[in-house]
Amino acid sequence: MAPRRYRRPALLAQFPRLFRHQSVNEQWPSDWPVIRQEQLTEYPALATDLSVWHELEPTFRRLDRSAQISQANFLRQNVALIIGSLVATSLGAALTAVGSKVGWLVVTQATFAALLAQLAVIIRLSRARQIHHTDRLKAEWIRSEFYLFLARVGDYSEDDRVAKLRKQVNEIEEAEGTA
Numbered sequence: 001m002a003p004r005r006y007r008r009p010a011l012l013a014q015f016p017r018l019f020r021h022q023s024v025n026e027q028w029p030s031d032w033p034v035i036r037q038e039q040l041t042e043y044p045a046l047a048t049d050l051s052v053w054h055e056l057e058p059t060f061r062r063l064d065r066s067a068q069i070s071q072a073n074f075l076r077q078n079v080a081l082i083i084g085s086l087v088a089t090s091l092g093a094a095l096t097a098v099g100s101k102v103g104w105l106v107v108t109q110a111t112f113a114a115l116l117a118q119l120a121v122i123i124r125l126s127r128a129r130q131i132h133h134t135d136r137l138k139a140e141w142i143r144s145e146f147y148l149f150l151a152r153v154g155d156y157s158e159d160d161r162v163a164k165l166r167k168q169v170n171e172i173e174e175a176e177g178t179a
Contacts, residue, residue, distance in 0.1 A: 002150065021067070024062045029066060034053060046150065047051060047062075052146075056169055060143060063139035063142070064135075067132050068122060070135060073128040074129045080119065084116045084119060085116065141172050145165060149165045
């Protein structure tokens with residue numbers, strides 16, 4: 001019998017990892033193939049069109065990974081706010097229970113609440129959510145353009161399809177809202 005692989009509980013499966021420092025330019029274990037190598041031989045009529053993806057894939061992967069990193073940052077920031085709010089509320093409850101006679105508890109609770117407010121401002125300025133949305137949109141847009149290219153529809157029904165696809169991918173990559 002094969003050993004069971006450990007799986008995280010469903011509630012924690014999407015929980016952000018605290019110290020995930022992967023580069024957008026490295027291969028990730030979670031990368032999935034958009035075009036598998038076998039497909040080049042399975043579909044000989046599309047082989048030349050499918051091989052174009054290997055030229056576009058680095059741009060797609062960079063945007064995809066950047067979106068994943070930004071999403072993890074956004075989730076980490078929200079977890080920090082939730083835990084910080086829990087601590088501030090607990091300190092406030094303790095302060096209410098003992099009264100305002102315990103000076104160090106008053107100062108601790110006020111300082112923690114002020115730090116939490118600062119954290120909220122810093123998180124808002126980091127724009128992790130906007131970066132995630134922008135990079136995810138660009139990555140999916142590139143993939144969508146490639147599928148239109150494969151289907152030979154729209155601008156890709158005419159001659160010089162590969163040049164048009166390259167131009168469109170460059171425009172998508174350089175569009176406003178980059179990280």
